[in-house]
Amino acid sequence: MNHKELIAAMASKMNAPKSVVADLLETTIATFTEQLVDNKTIGFQSFGNFEIRKKEERLSVHPSTQIRTLTPPKLVVNFKQSAILKDKIKDLPHHE
Amino acid sequence: MNKEKISLQEVADLLASKASVSKRVAEDFLKVLFTTIEDSLLAGETVKIKNFGTFKLHWNEPRKSVNIQTGEEILLAGYNKVIFVPDVILKDLVNEPYAHLQPVEINSDSSEKANNEENEVELDPLRIFTEQASEIKDLISEIQALSSNTRPTISEEVTQPEIEVDEIAELTEPQQIEIQPSELIEVENVIEEDIPDIEPEKTKVSDDAEIDDSTDDYSPNPFLEDIKPLKKKKFWPWLLITLLIVGATGTGLYYIYPPANKFVNNSLILLEINFKSFRETASFTELLNTVSKWVSPSPKEIPALETIIIPKDSDSTAIMPNNQPVDSLQILFDTPRVYPVFIASERIRSGSRLTKMAKRYYGTPDFWVYIYEANKDRISNPDVIPSHTLIYIPKLDPRLIDATNPRCIKKAKELHDLYVKK
Numbered sequence: 200m201n202h203k204e205l206i207a208a209m210a211s212k213m214n215a216p217k218s219v220v221a222d223l224l225e226t227t228i229a230t231f232t233e234q235l236v237d238n239k240t241i242g243f244q245s246f247g248n249f250e251i252r253k254k255e256e257r258l259s260v261h262p263s264t265q266i267r268t269l270t271p272p273k274l275v276v277n278f279k280q281s282a283i284l285k286d287k288i289k290d291l292p293h294h295e
Numbered sequence: 296m297n298k299e300k301i302s303l304q305e306v307a308d309l310l311a312s313k314a315s316v317s318k319r320v321a322e323d324f325l326k327v328l329f330t331t332i333e334d335s336l337l338a339g340e341t342v343k344i345k346n347f348g349t350f351k352l353h354w355n356e357p358r359k360s361v362n363i364q365t366g367e368e369i370l371l372a373g374y375n376k377v378i379f380v381p382d383v384i385l386k387d388l389v390n391e392p393y394a395h396l397q398p399v400e401i402n403s404d405s406s407e408k409a410n411n412e413e414n415e416v417e418l419d420p421l422r423i424f425t426e427q428a429s430e431i432k433d434l435i436s437e438i439q440a441l442s443s444n445t446r447p448t449i450s451e452e453v454t455q456p457e458i459e460v461d462e463i464a465e466l467t468e469p470q471q472i473e474i475q476p477s478e479l480i481e482v483e484n485v486i487e488e489d490i491p492d493i494e495p496e497k498t499k500v501s502d503d504a505e506i507d508d509s510t511d512d513y514s515p516n517p518f519l520e521d522i523k524p525l526k527k528k529k530f531w532p533w534l535l536i537t538l539l540i541v542g543a544t545g546t547g548l549y550y551i552y553p554p555a556n557k558f559v560n561n562s563l564i565l566l567e568i569n570f571k572s573f574r575e576t577a578s579f580t581e582l583l584n585t586v587s588k589w590v591s592p593s594p595k596e597i598p599a600l601e602t603i604i605i606p607k608d609s610d611s612t613a614i615m616p617n618n619q620p621v622d623s624l625q626i627l628f629d630t631p632r633v634y635p636v637f638i639a640s641e642r643i644r645s646g647s648r649l650t651k652m653a654k655r656y657y658g659t660p661d662f663w664v665y666i667y668e669a670n671k672d673r674i675s676n677p678d679v680i681p682s683h684t685l686i687y688i689p690k691l692d693p694r695l696i697d698a699t700n701p702r703c704i705k706k707a708k709e710l711h712d713l714y715v716k717k
Contacts, residue, residue: 200335202345208331213324223324226314228347230306236388240300246329247377248300251389258401271396274389276348278379288336288352288375 235276247280336377348381627695628706634669634689643684649677656688659698664710665691677714 200208206224210217231249234241240250256272280288303325311321332342332350341351357373387394641652653663667677669689674680697703 200340200342202343205331205335205342205344208335209324209327212327212331220324223310223314223316223321224328224344225346227306227310227325227328228344230309230313231347232385232388234301234306234309235385236391238299241306242300243303243325243329246333247379249379267401269399269401271393271398273393273396276379276381276385276389278350278377280377284333284377287333288377291337291339291352291375
């Protein structure tokens with residue numbers, strides 16, 4: 200499901216025009232991003248937590264060339280699914 | 296890290312204020328958003344949100360584990376898990392504080408790298424050699440192009456030293472082959488005698504300026520200058536070996552055969568004297584060059600190369616100073632100096648020093664001796680000069696006061712010792 204399909208699905212659920220949904224979604228995403236950049240954790244009980252984690256700097260060695268590289272630290276977005284979502288999804292059959 | 300956690304409620308409030316909608320609408324919207332995502336995930340689909348990221352299901356394979364208490368092996372069942380992959384835009388926004396950092400390659404002593412470096416080092420001389428070869432090739436072609444406009448004249452200076460060198464080369468050859476010490480001495484003598492005879496002839500010839508052949512043979516070669524050092528290196532061992540053989544047989548004869556012993560003793564002294572005087576005319580480097588020349592396997596090629604060089608008159612003269620100043624300087628030192636021209640005059644005041652003047656006019660205080668020499672008739676003692684004495688600063692040959700040449704300094708020091716002791 201891509202962005203457009205998501206908007207369409209939501210619009211039908213909310214009985215609202217797609218353009219409104221699209222605007223709202225855009226604002227929502229902007230808000231999420233803003234909060235994350237402010238180093239805040241966003242928690243949704245039914246869904247999961249979004250948070251920023253810091254990956255420390257590390258030494259990596261290229262396996263074939265043996266070149267050692269110092270990788271700088273970085274900040275990444277981490278999503279941890281909530282227990283509710285986990286339970287719902289857990290028992291899904293695995294499709295290969 | 297102390298993180299502030301905000302809930303769905305707070306996000307809804309923010310959203311409401313931003314999108315200027317009621318809080319209820321914002322909350323509903325968020326709930327619908329997540330249920331929609333959930334639904335599609337449950338349907339086995341991935342959900343992609345622009346500028347945010349992708350939610351997808353990830354299947355964790357069943358794996359074996361061990362019960363910590365009992366030590367029994369148990370099988371953990373496989374399960375699905377929602378994972379979130381942030382969009383590039385979100386990633387960059389979040390990582391902004393560290394965005395300027397770049398991975399740094401660390402110079403390690405790993406074997407791989409060391410090997411690479413060694414290879415480079417090994418290749419280096421080879422590369423230099425090929426570069427030189429191509430350079431020489433270029434120059435030769437250039438000169439050949441020029442040789443159509445050849446000027447047959449060459450200066451005396453150019454011919455002289457080369458003739459010397461060649462003569463010596465020819466004459467020293469038998470010396471090395473026949474190991475008789477007496478022969479050796481004779482050869483040395485011959486060299487001494489022959490050189491003056493040959494030189495004038497050749498120079499006359501060059502004055503006539505019509506002999507291409509002689510110039511061909513004796514003009515110095517800028518390429519040779521380049522090549523010589525290489526040859527020298529290559530043939531030094533051979534030279535040493537031959538010298539050793541000569542020495543061994545010589546001493547053998549010296550001890551076994553008494554008349555030879557006597558003769559050698561006499562002639563050795565002669566040789567020494569000859570060698571000393573010989574050294575003055577031809578520098579040691581020239582000697583080395585000759586040695587390397589006759590040792591070289593292809594002496595025939597050298598004249599051929601030299602032929603090509605002639606048009607480069609400026610070049611040949613440019614090279615001359617390498618050999619020439621040795622002799623000319625010595626001559627300059629030995630000839631009594633006369634000071635017909637003066638560049639300045641100065642009256643001695645208290646605090647005046649000849650060295651200071653020398654420093655001012657010639658750049659180096661060591662050359663004060665020449666000022667003293669020029670004013671000898673007015674100065675009785677260089678250390679005590681009566682004030683109001685007029686000192687004339689002589690014009691000197693620039694070669695004589697070359698501060699960069701250690702020989703000039705040395706000469707000045709010698710003169711200094713001479714005058715100050717007196």
